[in-house]
Amino acid sequence: MSIPVGISACVLGEKVRFDGGHKRNRFVTDELAKFVQFRPVCPEMAIGLPVPRPTIRLVQQDNGERLVDSKGGELDFTDKMKSFADQHISAIQSLCGFVVCAKSPTCGMERVKLYIPNGNTVPGGTVGVFTKQLMAAMPWLPVEEDGRLQDPVLRENFVFRIYALHDFYQNVGNSLTLDAFVKFHSRYKFVLMAHSPTAYREMGRLVAGIKDWDLAEFFVEYRQQFMHALSKHARRSNNTNVLMHLQGYFKRNLTREQKQELLDLIESYRLGHQPILVPLALIKHYLKEYPDPYLQLQTFLNPYPEELKLRYGL
Incomplete structure (x- = not known):
């Protein structure tokens, strides 16, 4: 029986990134895929964002970290993303691991850019909205970024x-x-x-x-x-x-x-x-x-x- 493992769809090679591209990881697709059953998800597409799409980013505001559009910050996707994460995570309790996309404001595991209103970034960054909820809800689950797998x-x-x-x-x-x-x-x-x-x-x-x-x-x-x-x-x-x-x-x-x-x-x-x-x-x-x-x-x-x-x- 194949081992069920979640993965950011772009890391598996699916063209779901904001620019219509992907971030295929060769170890994942050429080697690990022989032994596990990947269950891909793109949180941004899952909440209705298109491909291609305007970029989004995390901004530190008075009401916490918010996921907003990069252009003007007027479109706030935070609540919608958190709602999707809660719903999706409740359905994947049998997973044995998860590979996420580095630097992504939704999927990044560490050092994701966190902006403040004047355009500067917070030292050390933060965690993507989806991955933060994933690790909080399933603290036992092995989670790793595509880049760190090198x-x-x-x-x-x-x-x-x-x-x-x-x-x-x-x-x-x-x-x-x-x-x-x-x-x-x-x-x-x-x-x-x-x-x-x-x-x-x-x-x-x-x-x-x-x-x-x-x-x-x-x-x-x-x-x-x-x-x-x-x-x-x-x-x-x-x-x-x-x-x-x-x-x-x-x-x-x-x-x-x-x-x-x-x-x-x-x-x-x-x-x-x-x-x-x-x-x-x-x-x-x-x-x-x-x-x-x-x-x-x-x-x-x-x-x-x-x-x-x-x-x-x-």
């Missing part, structure tokens, strides 16, 4: 979170039982250790107390904490710690030379001389030779399809 670290983290959330919905959301939560959490222990050692400890305590919760409420709380933890990028030092834990499972099986070879590769990764794929490849090799049921289930080893080649630059 960064290999941000790209890998975003795609991983999409797969993790889909995994959560498939294996926990469809079977809301104590056993389902415990098994899911067990598979992600090394992932949490890599992304946030603090969250790893806190969520361990959370799951340990699951019997004190209503499972529907626990679902909401776990999802929020889990996705927030994964939004923190896995540092090289944390990944190294996980790799050391993984190699410890083979200490009774490997020769002294094999142990040293693996330790050398882990150290080479720690120093930035090798991508994480190098020590992981040897660990996976040893896992085939010396199967361990617990390790074989760990998501850290195979978080998403290898064809995406997301760990090549990590």
Whole structure:
């Protein structure tokens, strides 16, 4: 089953921008589209604006940030856009991610130009109207801008979170039982250790107390904490710690030379001389030779399809 992911229509290549153009992102259309089902939306067209159309922008006024026409600021689209956002977001609760268009006054995720009446801009900018409501209504949802997907670290983290959330919905959301939560959490222990050692400890305590919760409420709380933890990028030092834990499972099986070879590769990764794929490849090799049921289930080893080649630059 394809993973449902929302996307700004222009990023998918649809000619819906104000000038009749698009902002097709090649990673999105040529690679990620093979594994997810995109659900495009253009908020500006959705509220009735044509293509082509006059440009709009965000202006800081006494009654807050307003979405107005760039020419004179007399046409205010704020309320209409917020109403559309509320209606649309209520219908997309099953999404596992969202790719938005950078710099857009409706879809931008950060540093969107925010003007003041004299024509100057507010330092740091703001968030597009639609995306601001999306992130407020669904704080667990992975959201990323098209431009930021050029960064290999941000790209890998975003795609991983999409797969993790889909995994959560498939294996926990469809079977809301104590056993389902415990098994899911067990598979992600090394992932949490890599992304946030603090969250790893806190969520361990959370799951340990699951019997004190209503499972529907626990679902909401776990999802929020889990996705927030994964939004923190896995540092090289944390990944190294996980790799050391993984190699410890083979200490009774490997020769002294094999142990040293693996330790050398882990150290080479720690120093930035090798991508994480190098020590992981040897660990996976040893896992085939010396199967361990617990390790074989760990998501850290195979978080998403290898064809995406997301760990090549990590």
